[in-house]
Amino acid sequence: MKRKFWSKQLLDLVPYTPGEQPKINDLIKLNTNENPYPPSPKISQLLTHFDIDHLRRYPDPQSSDLSQTLAHYYKVAVDNIFIGNGSDEVLAHAFMAFFRQQQPILMPDISYSFYTVYCDLYDIKARAIPIEDDFSINLAKYEIDNGGIIFANPNAPTGGTVSLSQIEQLLKINSQSLVIVDEAYVDFGAESAVALTQKYDNCLVIQTLSKSRALAGLRIGYAIGNKNLIEALERVKNSFNSYPLDMLAQACAKTAIEDDEYFQTSLKKIIDTRTWTEKQLTALNFKVLPSNTNFLFVHHKKLAAIEIMQYLRDNNILVRHFNKEKINNYLRISIGTQQQMQALLECLKKLMAKEDC
Numbered sequence: 001m002k003r004k005f006w007s008k009q010l011l012d013l014v015p016y017t018p019g020e021q022p023k024i025n026d027l028i029k030l031n032t033n034e035n036p037y038p039p040s041p042k043i044s045q046l047l048t049h050f051d052i053d054h055l056r057r058y059p060d061p062q063s064s065d066l067s068q069t070l071a072h073y074y075k076v077a078v079d080n081i082f083i084g085n086g087s088d089e090v091l092a093h094a095f096m097a098f099f100r101q102q103q104p105i106l107m108p109d110i111s112y113s114f115y116t117v118y119c120d121l122y123d124i125k126a127r128a129i130p131i132e133d134d135f136s137i138n139l140a141k142y143e144i145d146n147g148g149i150i151f152a153n154p155n156a157p158t159g160g161t162v163s164l165s166q167i168e169q170l171l172k173i174n175s176q177s178l179v180i181v182d183e184a185y186v187d188f189g190a191e192s193a194v195a196l197t198q199k200y201d202n203c204l205v206i207q208t209l210s211k212s213r214a215l216a217g218l219r220i221g222y223a224i225g226n227k228n229l230i231e232a233l234e235r236v237k238n239s240f241n242s243y244p245l246d247m248l249a250q251a252c253a254k255t256a257i258e259d260d261e262y263f264q265t266s267l268k269k270i271i272d273t274r275t276w277t278e279k280q281l282t283a284l285n286f287k288v289l290p291s292n293t294n295f296l297f298v299h300h301k302k303l304a305a306i307e308i309m310q311y312l313r314d315n316n317i318l319v320r321h322f323n324k325e326k327i328n329n330y331l332r333i334s335i336g337t338q339q340q341m342q343a344l345l346e347c348l349k350k351l352m353a354k355e356d357c
């Protein structure tokens with residue numbers, strides 16, 4: 001009875017599983033790569049002074065003010081920007097618009113797990129390209145026939161990056177299909193491919209305000225690319241939901257982008273804490289993959305990832321485990337505040353003492 005009226009395609013869909021958001025108070029939440037610091041305090045002023053009478057109206061369907069701000073910030077034209085309700089939505093529209101081709105699209109076998117969900121949703125054939133033994137992405141392996149290419153840079157959940165020159169090389173060789181670079185974590189220390197979108201018509205960059213700008217709760221993502229690509233995304237958007245961003249999200253996002261000083265300060269805190277945590281974990285016999293993100297991907301030389309995760313959980317610390325071949329003995333640990341990471345390290349030290357390793 002429960003699945004009455006469900007379509008065949010729906011029955012076969014395996015949806016994305018987000019990291020859990022338990023309603024427990026003194027939890028140290030290092031499982032969803034949220035920013036441990038609040039967004040720009042200027043957003044607080046904005047909300048205090050917001051006239052609720054505006055809410056009677058529909059929001060600007062184009063998010064024009066925010067587009068202007070983003071265009072200015074990234075030194076591109078307004079018609080190079082597409083804004084959506086979280087980058088997940090932007091990604092979904094991009095898959096719909098560009099990836100339903102004869103040839104399969106290419107993506108790393110270890111990457112953001114939403115990509116394969118969109119492939120199932122939109123009936124897109126995909127081919128997983130194995131990452132290297134050291135978990136890096138080798139873009140030379142993508143120089144084969146394809147209906148499109150997508151990868152995250154830095155990659156998730158591994159944290160490593162590919163260089164801009166490697167991306168440019170791929171864009172040149174792969175001129176007949178679109179390459180999407182998902183830059184959800186780029187602000188934490190990788191090189192952005194935004195400049196390449198101005199030079200190559202097959203490059204689309206997607207970013208989000210959820211991680212580096214601490215606005216996951218507002219759902220704001222955007223794509224940067226040439227006018228042709230942006231028009232395609234607009235066409236999908238306007239066939240689905242004309243008003244993806246509400247008025248408050250548009251205004252708060254603009255304020256967040258404009259407050260660059262606050263942004264740089266909180267980035268620096270996270271990067272410093274990442275460097276500190278990496279050292280501490282290495283000293284506890286963890287192997288820590290190089291990271292240009294706000295998380296570390298680690299495995300322990302003696303203890304199983306699942307055991308460590310369970311112990312942390314029993315002590316109110318959440319980290320993320322992916323039950324997937326190649327990475328099922330790894331944990332992804334988001335960078336919290338310095339204090340939270342100290343608590344994590346204390347807890348791990350206790351576990352190591354208990355397990356005698």
Ligand SMILES: *Cc1c(COP(=O)(O)O)cnc(C)c1O
Pocket residue numbers: 085086087088089112152156182184207208209210211216219220221
């Ligand atoms: C978090 C994340 C996203 C989604 O971001 P939202 O804007 O919150 O939807 C997209 N891609 C990757 C690789 C991510 O880690």
